[in-house]
Amino acid sequence: MNFILYAVPFFFVLIAAELIADRWRGVSNYRLADAVNSISTGVLSTTTGLLTKGVGLVTYGFALEHLALLRLSADSVWTWVFAFVLYDFCYYWLHRMGHERNILWAAHSVHHQSEDYNLSTALRQTSTGFLLGWIFYLPMAVLGVPLLVFVSVAAMNLLYQFWVHTKHIPKLGWFEWCFVTPSNHRAHHAQNALYMDRNYGGVFIIWDRLFGSFQEEDDNEPVIFGVTTPLASWNPLWANVQFYAQLWDDARRAGSKRDKLRIWFMRTGWRPADVAAKYPMHKPDLSRFRKFEVPLGARQQWYVLLQFGVYVALGSYLMNLERSLSTGALVLGWGAVAFGLFVLGAALENRPWALRLELLRLAANLPLVWLAPQVGLWPASPGVWAGLLGYSLLSGIGLYYCRQRFTRLAS
Template sequence: MAEYNITALAIPLFLFFMLIEYAYLRLSGRDLHRFSDNIASLSMGICLLVSDALLKTFTFSVFIWAWSSYRLFDFGSASWVTWVVFFFGVDFCYYWFHRIAHTYNFLWGAHVGHHQSEEYNLTTALRQSAFQYAFSWVFYLPLAFLGCPPEVFLIQFMLLKAYQFWLHTQAIDRIPLMEGVFSTPSSHRVHHAKNPIYIDKNFGGTLVIWDRMFGSWQPEVAEHPCHYGTTTPLKTWNPVKANLQHWSMLFRDSLHTESWWDKVRLWFKPTGWRPEDRRRVSNKLQKTGVSNRPKFDPIVSSTTKLYCGVSFALLVLLVTMFIFLSPQLSARALAFGVLLILAGLVMISQFLEGKFQLRYVEVVRVPALLWFLAVLWTLPISTQVSQRLDVAQEASPTIELSEETTLSALPWLEKPAVLDGSTPAVQQVTWHPDRKQGQLEYTLRYELSSFPEHVANILSARSALEENSRLWLQEQL
């Protein structure tokens, strides 16, 4: 298992681009952001990131298992052909996951969260269902059977998701030469619009050639300006309710419909299908689309917004550290962190809706959050760099190692400035003899004790230590 989940390091980068977009739109005289809606979208993104941090090891392990055991072809990750073939392969699989997620009731419940915002800006890109990755990974397994190397799939998938981020903006108009071939902000605005003409169009991730091939293409039309959201309005900022909105409706329908057959099949019927006796109670159909309508926008005081803004900033800091360090945390710490994050998101959403009945919970939640922040900030982690060199059998090496156990005490080491000189370190050399040549394995274990050091280690310090130790080891031989 990886020592860190580096996905967390993208959070500050995403926030930076969101601020750039906000500033540009405001300077252009376009007010396309709402504070509460932005917080709600980012809250949904946090739920997804936490879910992904907990599920990623399992889902990627299944891909590796399928590739290792059942692949039909051998593609080398060093070949450009592999990267081109599976660029199209990953995008093709994404198209069909995305389209099917819009097509059937059960899967729509795992995707609808991405469409609930009544605004369209870069915060919408992070507004994703927490359960989406629990289902989407199945659609990529054919790539493993076809022989896509796991590292190629992982990089292609990350590039696909990164590409989709910039599509969620109204700051960019139609782009000549790209429209109709690549996904663009214009084509993706169509996908998010709830206008009847735009419903269930433009499912492409990086490319929209699949939409053109399979009949789901629709360009943006000036006579039909996009208005956003879902046919059934969410009417809450609460990310927990948002994630469960469609599934809760399906559950109520299955509970109250009289037909036992309908209780089962409604989960697998096309999106928007409901039993006849439930349609008579409330006719909510995603497929039809709706005209524009007033947006959900409860009025709260500036003081409330300030409190929620500060609370959310602390929560973002906690989430960044929690996700980054998640591979190192115990099951108890993971469970506590998830509960603390969800509690914070729910409390903030309640306040932004003008609901203060649970305000006394803050007396417990805020101190718990500050305590957990301090725990994660000072979490000690042991890590290591390793080197392996092939050496002729007759040149059996003898290397004298320093008995000192701090990085600063290693005379050969140019210690990275970002690490504390008193960082504990232990060296070890292991000789693996063979008939004709042996292998020398060198390991330097060292301990880090603060979040900034962990980040510095993954960004630059480890690579510097690897290079320094490699040069030293070669000198000894």
């Protein structure tokens, strides 16, 4: 059963509830561009996962078949309990190494880039974690955890982590000692020196207490969210490649061949001495910290938000029909989602070429609707063409009302 698919509607209901709580308490934990960027990375991660999850499943299945020391039964309750705890233990070490090694931080940093902290932040996920993340779960296969159990407890672990991304829930007394909570996870998302690289557990905070990586949220040290090398962008594609690009640049500039290779596997933040001297990187002064912001008119915000809803719907469509869609259909669907979210990111950043790119996005819908039935993304139907026409007209009207702002930016 795909727990994540069924949970998606509840995610958005809870985000709406948190927005209401914000209004009721007179606080503002959401910014439109940041929330759209976070959810965009989530949509991109999910749709990318439809194409890449085979990497983890195939390697796990191979290890289970050829390396397993035991054969646990999926019919036993104790197998599920054991697997749930063991998964979180493996997740702890993946998560910890994701903060302590450059190549793994390049993937995981996406989740930490938001300078806000709310339930939309929970949906902010990497699209490249599949490259190496599977390695950390192989012990589960070696110990004989069935594939079905593995996939199920992985989904349960991820679902648990959603609710801890909120500022509305205070410390929870004794619960803080054993489980990950909003309080100790807020500390995890901080860029303050006190909290840096702490609290890695997914469900159980006990691993952090055992292995010396726990840090309690301190009322005297307000959390400043984000990363010390700010993303400074609302684009989900750049969010996924930012740190890879930084590592690549440093590797290319390094004089030593050894440094060109080892930079990828060194502790996070390590740079070759010659590169660091010639291309210094200055960390922001947290005492003067300002969140990344781009002025955006109300009409533009509404336009982007409504267009964003189209890609949330398309991503949900791909998730729902994944098993019945061909690889070509999934690739086409992923491409449409990735390009659309890239364009909306450019609009949120007020790029001078945002209008031209938006017109190209709308024009691309014509070949998309023609090509989609060819690969089985959806059936050929006059209704689809009528829907495209209606969508294009409404989008054109929206662009007309945003025209002055877009025209000024494009000039």
